[in-house]
Amino acid sequence: MGRTCKGICLRYKAEPAPNRIRYEIGQKRCTFCGIFLDVDDSRCMCCKAVLRTKARGKPKKFI
Ligand SMILES: [Zn+2]
Ligand SMILES: [Zn+2]
Numbered sequence: 001m002g003r004t005c006k007g008i009c010l011r012y013k014a015e016p017a018p019n020r021i022r023y024e025i026g027q028k029r030c031t032f033c034g035i036f037l038d039v040d041d042s043r044c045m046c047c048k049a050v051l052r053t054k055a056r057g058k059p060k061k062f063i
Pocket of ligand 2: 005009030032033034044045046047048049
């Protein structure tokens with residue numbers, strides 16, 4: 001049941017856009033496949049990983 005990129009995600013690959021606005025225009029990133037997708041689903045139809053829908057804020061610093 002391991003995650004596998006089957007290349008299906010490439011069919012839903014999002015249009016090129018500046019990274020900072022990608023989430024604002026509804027694009028979601030599959031961290032497993034490593035690309036942005038233009039889909040309504042919350043999971044990647046390719047590898048079933050949960051898609052990232054929000055840009056992360058400032059990185060937390062653990063000192
Ligand atoms: Zn994939
Ligand atoms: Zn994926």
